[in-house]
Amino acid sequence: MTISALQKARADYQPKLPKSLKGAVKIVDGAATESVADQEDIQKLFPNTYGMPLLTFEEGAESANIPAVNVGVILSGGQAPGGHNVISGIFDGIKKLNPDSKLYGFLGGPGGLVDHEYKEITADFLEAYRNTGGFDIIGSGRTKLEEEAQFDKGLEVLKKLDIKALVIIGGDDSNTNACVLAEYYAAKKAGVQVVGCPKTIDGDLKNEMIETSFGFDTAVKVYSELIGNIQRDANSAKKYWHFIKLMGRSASHIGLEAALQTQPNITLISEEVAEKKQTLQEIVDSMAQVIAKRAANGNNFGVALIPEGLVEFVPEMKKLIAELNDLLAEGSAIEQEFKMMKKSHRLEWLATQLSPESAAVFQSLPTGIANQLTLDRDPHGNVQVSLIETEKLLGEMVKTKLADMKESGDFKGKFGTQYHFFGYEGRCAAPSNFDADYCYSLGFTASVLIGAGKTGYMSSVRNTTAPADQWIAGGVPITQMMNMEKRHGHMKPVIQKALVELDGAPFKYFAENRDKWAIETSYLYPGPIQYWGPTEVCDRTTVTLQLEQAK
Incomplete structure (x- = not known):
């Protein structure tokens, strides 16, 4: 197989580990936990996995003699840099516990468990994937493990392969499903542990015990390189405003971190828009003011960063989208009638089903954007915001506003736009040193949790702005992170x-x-991301982490 020079050199990289994982491990129980909200409801739903203690790993005196254990692993949801190193950490960890342990990967995500599609991951097979990006080692998928029939079907293959533990590598929804699965198998006394690992480039799976989700560091560094390149071009050509949409449906962590790394002219933060209850027009007006001020200084160029989920945080749009999600819920009478209707009549008819306020907003949108809001929902029943061209919507509205300002003499410059959407470019990049180390540590941590017989836990690695050997590994009960939210019209634990x-x-x-x-x-x-060279360049964490930990 032909590989690039970088792949060849990168294969020799040995990820760094916390001191506590390098030899024998002592597990220290912390305080009992409770869910972040809705404690009574969560405890009722998870009687077997609620209230467990936080776990911290310390250097132990001697290694315990642990029997061989077969482990299954699933990559769930969208790709994130470092997933292969999580699997490498699991593999090396369970082999350290007992060389006869085996690791099986379920193919194509959670669906592989239900459909009994799997592959044994051997040392020779794994070597080609260490320190590489992507999820191609076993593939990923977005099948949701929610139904008992799925759990029972999965249990069949787990029993067949004598798998005693399952590691689910995913984001908040995937780890919610991992928690549900852990509870189900615990209630049935099935003898199968379930452990989660925190993955998502969006950065929205984080808390006191999960300082960052893996892949975020690498993805934002990739986006920031591209933004920096565009800024250099903008400052060279001096004739375009670049409107850049960035991944981040539910949170603006990517946009904020990219702004901290590149210092663009405009960065919209969805959470601030929601806090200030800004309308679309108010957002457009503020952007136009910046553009006009720069033009007055002779600078008819600039860069604006826009989170992909912005429209859901504009109160008027959020209300509209919530109504549309309910109306167009899969299998609903209105959804079926909508799909049977002629396309030319759909939007006008749908407006009659909305509240007067939402109907007014819906009818004010450009037809293209309105159509994008009615496309098929994602697996969670929500509008697919990545398909909404928010950057173009804002660009067109700003253009109209500037034309009005030119007539009134408040804008005397020129305004030309270029549009970009950075998403897939960052999801499968070769992991940064930070993500390579962090992911390997998360996987190794999962193996220790498995060896200790734990279930319903998520791997936790903290103190991540310090050198890797000072990182603090441990486990956090997944129920501690949960609350109740409305999904598909019903309250569910997430x-x-x-x-x-x-x-x-x-x-x-x-x-x-x-x-x-x-x-x-x-x-x-x-x-670009640097893999070899000065520590301050190659091993640096995100600016977000540095500021949060004041380092």
Whole structure:
């Protein structure tokens, strides 16, 4: 097989581990936990896995003699850099526990468990995937493990392969499903542990015990390189405003971190829009003011960062989308009638089903955007916001606003736009040193949890702004992160998403500097990810983590 020079050199990289994972491991029980909200409801739903203690790993005196254990692993949801190193960490960890242990990968995501499609991951097979990006080792998928029939079908193949533990590598929804599965198997005394690992480039799976989700570091570094390149081009050509949409449906962590790394002229933060209850027009007006001020200084160019989920945080749009999600819920009478109707009549008819306020907003949108809001829902029953061209919507509205300002003499410059959407470009990049180390540590941590007989836990690695040998490994009960939310019209237990905290250090630093970045050309050019060289360049964490931990 032909591989690139980088792949060949990268294969020799040995990920760094916390001290506590390098030899024998001692597990220290912490305080008992409770869910972040809705404690009574969550405890009723998870009687066997609720209230478990936080776990911290320390260096132990001697290794315990642990029997061989067969482990299954699933990659769930969208790709994120470092997934292969999580699997490498699991493999090396269970082999350290007992060389006769085996690892099986379920193919194509959770569906592989239900459909009994799997592959044994051997040392020779795994070697080609260490320190590489992507999820191609076993593939991923978005099948949701929600029904008891699925759990029972999965249990059949787990029993067949004598698998005693299952590791689910995924985001908040996937780990919610892992928690449900752990509870079900515990209630049935099935003898199968379930452990989760925190993955998502969106960065919205985080809390005190999960400082960052894996893949976020690499993805934002990729996006920031591209943004820096565009800023250099903008400052060279001096004739375009670049409107860049970035991944981040439910939270603006990617946009905020990219802004901290590159210092663009405009960065919209969805959570701030929601806090201030800004309308679309107010957002457009503020953007137009920045563009006009830069034009007055002779700068008819700039860069604006826009989170893909922005429209859901604009109160008027959020209300509209919520109504549309309910109306167009899969299998509903209105959804079926809508699909049978002629396309030319759909939007007008759908407006009659909405509340007067939402109907007015819906009818004010460009036809293309309105159509995008009615497309098939995602597996969770929500509008697919990545298909909504928010950057173009804002660009067109800003153009109209500037035309009005030109007539009134408030804008005397030129306005030309270029549009970009950075998403897939960052999801499968070769992991940064941070993600390579972090993911390997998460996988190794999962193996220790398995060896200790734990279930319903998520791997936790903290103190991540320190050198890797000082990281703190352990486990956090997944139920601790859960609350009740409305999904498909019903209240369900889910892991609470972590949004950008407007009173947090990263946003405060951004807010203190954005007015200067708006008018001046203060661009930073972070360049491509570096794998070899000075530690301050190659092993640096995100600015978000540095500010949060004041380091």
